[in-house]
Amino acid sequence: MGKEGPAYFCPNPVYFGGDIDTVLIKPRLCLPPLPKIVQQLAGALGYDCRPSDKGVYADESISKWGGLEEIGKFLRNAQYRTLLERFLDRSKSEPGKVCTLLMIAEDTSISLQSKPS
Numbered sequence: 542m543g544k545e546g547p548a549y550f551c552p553n554p555v556y557f558g559g560d561i562d563t564v565l566i567k568p569r570l571c572l573p574p575l576p577k578i579v580q581q582l583a584g585a586l587g588y589d590c591r592p593s594d595k596g597v598y599a600d601e602s603i604s605k606w607g608g609l610e611e612i613g614k615f616l617r618n619a620q621y622r623t624l625l626e627r628f629l630d631r632s633k634s635e636p637g638k639v640c641t642l643l644m645i646a647e648d649t650s651i652s653l654q655s656k657p658s
Contacts, residue, residue: 572578576592583590592600606612615621 580590603609603612606615616625
């Protein structure tokens with residue numbers, strides 16, 4: 542480390558020309574996953590750091606969808622979003638009330654009518 546950040550020091554005392562790639566060592570830098578960084582920082586200060594149940598759920602959801610970009614595309618799509626918002630509807634069922642679910646892939650719809658009690 543230099544005074545102003547990472548520095549590179551050539552492992553060879555002398556360079557006599559030729560292809561630089563034959564003598565150049567290319568270091569591989571890797572950034573640990575964010576949870577590991579946070580756990581180490583918190584641990585150094587005497588804190589215990591673990592993901593919450595919501596964090597675990599988010600990680601698992603992202604993993605099952607194939608990545609953050611894929612789940613983001615799904616959630617930004619207005620048609621898919623409408624379908625998900627149906628699960629948040631807390632209104633009471635009423636006789637004769639119809640709920641229409643769009644089958645996006647097939648361009649068809651299903652109408653569900655509540656039954657009288």
